[in-house]
Amino acid sequence: MQLNKDLYIIGIGPGNLADISRKAYQVLNEVDVIVGYKKYIECIKExxxxxxxxxxxxxxxxMERVEKAVGLAAAGKKVALISSGDAGVYGMAGPAFELIAKNDIAIEVEVIAGITAANAAAAVLGAPLMHDYVVISLSDILTPWDQIKKRLKAAAEADFITTLYNPRSSRRKMQLQETQKIFLKHRSPDTPVGIVKSVGRDGEELMITTLSELPLEKVDMLTTVIIGNSNTYVAANKIITPRGYKI
Amino acid sequence: MQLNKDLYIIGIGPGNLADISRKAYQVLNEVDVIVGYKKYIECIKExxxxxxxxxxxxxxxxMERVEKAVGLAAAGKKVALISSGDAGVYGMAGPAFELIAKNDIAIEVEVIAGITAANAAAAVLGAPLMHDYVVISLSDILTPWDQIKKRLKAAAEADFITTLYNPRSSRRKMQLQETQKIFLKHRSPDTPVGIVKSVGRDGEELMITTLSELPLEKVDMLTTVIIGNSNTYVAANKIITPRGYKI
Structure with a gap:
């Protein structure tokens, strides 16, 4: 395969080599340098x-990784900069393009999309994302909590299926509890909720529960949470959101 | 590879064999039967x-395809039921699980996630989906237009990046125009908008424009439209939504 770009920004999916795209696999196998968070480098080391x-x-x-990857690409290396999931969803694609644009760096870049956690978690839960949905990160490191809360309210009111990224950490517990309260104002306590920990990785765990019974303490930074819309139901141990077909 | 399930519901991504996951590729190569919309069967025929x-x-x-796939799987065949993009996003996973649950059919099912159009289109546009986003289908075949409109208003008000699926067809032109009006009430006319036609397929075309200048007549059923949030900007011919890092 001829690598015709300088920098490839690659989403490696949930973190196993089966869910990676064929193109991502091939490019990772052929570049000179791979730059990434150490846990994700482990995922693809094989x-x-x-x-x-x-x-x-x-x-x-x-930012350290972005600078390294862009710098090496500008110096003539073929570089892959990796993110878990999709690099374009809270991943490395954004800061990389920002840095390149700001400093007017003349390199050719390609983003190779990956399976983001919303879609990977949905696949193991059944078919919860079958209608209009939102993806919201509960992390307030880079975004004010008030803005996140406004979006949660809008999603709850307008009956969007809602996928939560970074729902809870050891230091940040309030946001998920608040989210549950916001949704309980607009949606039935029996609304199905799916919780998937370490999706696609060793130790994957999943749980199907309800909005009112959501076990907050079981949720951590490696967990994706999907809250159904008002039509979502559970049958045969799967979360299903009807699209509207006559079955 | 040992196929240990009866039915695989597979998202084939945008429609080329490079963007498909390695597992999807392998399973498609080994099942007895592949069921799908004829254009998508063409994509993977090779x-x-x-x-x-x-x-x-x-x-x-x-529903004809779902019944066929589930029926053949129940009869002992190894079956793949395919969708473009991700089968769990407006795809075949929902109706398949609904039919299986309703008729209490004893088959083992696995969903293999694929790259959905939002992520595939984002990758060629730069990094527009770097913050909280919604995915909305403008098709009113199975969903009342009033409900879609309510969601569009919520997404516009709460400053979500917004990806539109099925934005416009030869018979259905009003919805995209209405969407533009709704967003213009809440977001600057200069908000970047990306339009990608036939993403990942032969004849892929992309255009970066603004909310007020969105060329409605260029959008069809094969097009994905991404409307930026209030921080989204265009630089070096890429759409970038900042995540908040100091660059």
Whole structure:
């Protein structure tokens, strides 16, 4: 395969080599350098070759990785910058393009889309995302909580299926509880809720529960939460949102 | 590869064999029967083998395909039922699980997630989906227009990045125009809008425009439209929504 770009920004999906796209796999196998968060580098290490350079850093070092990847690409290396899920959803594509545009760096870039957590979690829960849906991150590190709350209210009122990213961490517990309260004002306590931990990875766990019984303490940063809309139901142990077909 | 399920519901992504997941590719290569809309069967025909049975029907025959796939799986065949994009997003996963649950059919099912149009279109536009976003279908065949409008208003008011599926057809032109009006009440006329036709397929076309200048007549059923949030901007010919990092 001829690599005709300088920098590939790649979503590796949930984190196993089966859910990765064929193109992502091939490009990761052929670039000179792979840059990513250390846990994600681990996920794909099996497909790398000895002569490839791997550059990883820890949590919250996103800008360091972006600068490294863009710098190496500008210096003539073929580089892959990886995110888990889809790099375009709260991932590395945004900061990479921001840096490139701000500094007017002349490199060719391709984003290779990946399976984001909403779709990966939905697949193991059944078919909860079959109608209009929102994706909201509950992390208030980069976004004020008031703005997140406004979006949660809008999603609850307008009956969107709602997928929560970064729902809860050891230091940040209030947001998920608040979210539950907001949704209980607009949706039945029996609304199905799916919780998937480490989707697609070793130790994947899933639970189907309801809005009122959502076990807050079981939710952490590796968990994706999907709240159904007013038509969502559970049958044969699957969460199903009807699209409207006559069955 | 050992196929340990009876029915695989597979999202084939935008419609080329590079964007398909490695697992989807392998399963499609090994099942006895592949069921799908005829255009999507064409997309993957190259990977099929002579002894595999292909069953395709035309538009709006979704339930016919679901019944066929579930029936063959119940009869002991290994079956793949395919959707474009992700089968769990306005795709075949919903009606399949509904039919299985309603008729209490004892088959083992796995959904293999695919890249949905929102993520595929975002990848070619830059990084528009880097913050909270909604996915809304403008098709009023199965959903009343009033309900869709309510969701559009909520998305516009709460500053969600908004991806429109099925935005406009030869018979259905009003919805996109109305959507533009709704968004213009809440967002700047200069808000970046990305339009991608036939993403990932032959004849892919993309255009970066603004909310007020959105060329309605260029949008059809094969088009995905992404409307930025209030922070989205265009630089170096890419649509970028900042996540909040200091660049």
């Amino acid at each position: 497909l790398t070759r000895e002569k490839q350079q791997l550059y990883s850093t820890g949590m919250r070092k996103e | 990977l099929t083998r002579e002894k595999q049975q292909l069953y395709s029907t035309g538009m709006r025959k979704e």
